[in-house]
Amino acid sequence: xxxxxxxxxxxxxxxxxxxxxxxxxxxSPATNTFAGNYIGSNVAGAMFDFSNSAAPTRVDLVxxxxxxxxxxxxxxxxxxxxxxxxxxxxxxxxxxxxxPGGTEAEFLADLQAVEWIGLTIVxxxxxxxxxxLDNFELYVPEPADYFMLAAGILGIALAxxxxxxIAAA
Numbered sequence: 001x002x003x004x005x006x007x008x009x010x011x012x013x014x015x016x017x018x019x020x021x022x023x024x025x026x027x028s029p030a031t032n033t034f035a036g037n038y039i040g041s042n043v044a045g046a047m048f049d050f051s052n053s054a055a056p057t058r059v060d061l062v063x064x065x066x067x068x069x070x071x072x073x074x075x076x077x078x079x080x081x082x083x084x085x086x087x088x089x090x091x092x093x094x095x096x097x098x099x100p101g102g103t104e105a106e107f108l109a110d111l112q113a114v115e116w117i118g119l120t121i122v123x124x125x126x127x128x129x130x131x132x133l134d135n136f137e138l139y140v141p142e143p144a145d146y147f148m149l150a151a152g153i154l155g156i157a158l159a160x161x162x163x164x165x166i167a168a169a
Contacts, residue, residue, distance in 0.1 A: 034138065038091060038111040043138045045090035046117065051132035052079050058122040061089050065110040072099045072110060073120065084134070 046061060060073040074097045079085040091097075091111055093104040117138075121131055 034117050035114050038114055038138070039108065040112060042140045043091065043111075044141050045088065045092075046136070046138050047086070047088040048136040049084045049086050049132075049134040050076075050079055050119070051084045051134075052081055053128075053130040055079075055081050055124045056121050056129070056131070057124045058120075060120040060122075061087075061117070062120050063110075063114050063117040065113050066115040067113055068110070070099050070102065070106070070110055072097050072102065072107060074098070084132070088139075 050059065055078065059076045059079060061076060062071055062073040064071045074089060074095060076087060076089070089095075093107045097107055099106070099110075119133065123129055
């Protein structure tokens with residue numbers, strides 16, 4: 001896993017003016033696994049494990065679109081200190097993804113041109129803090145997931161049809 005520790009250059013306590021940092025993947029041009037057209041690649045979201053030695057003020061999942069200089073963010077549920085926290089984050093605008101003044105249409109358009117994705121950690125204290133990031137991946141629903149959804153919808157439709165026949169008789 002990736003270990004991130006806030007320290008000063010001499011190995012002592014961190015600079016109190018350093019209040020946040022962003023850890024992200026990047027490539028130029030945006031052609032690797034973590035960049036590119038998420039919509040065209042059927043990417044549904046991101047999942048990862050995150051650990052922390054102290055409670056951060058805030059942890060955001062962020063992605064950047066360089067073509068229009070937008071950076072979308074979603075504040076995550078507070079992680080439990082001193083253990084691995086598993087996150088599964090869908091790319092759904094309704095969850096609260098934000099960019100100042102950004103609309104759902106812009107969000108969906110920007111998911112087609114992601115330059116980088118990562119985490120922004122806002123420190124909770126001026127003491128030493130360590131964070132871990134592991135198993136970061138973008139997920140694509142399996143065809144079996146779509147089949148199960150379709151089967152469920154078909155089952156509900158058939159049950160409603162049967163109820164209507166019984167009520168009409």
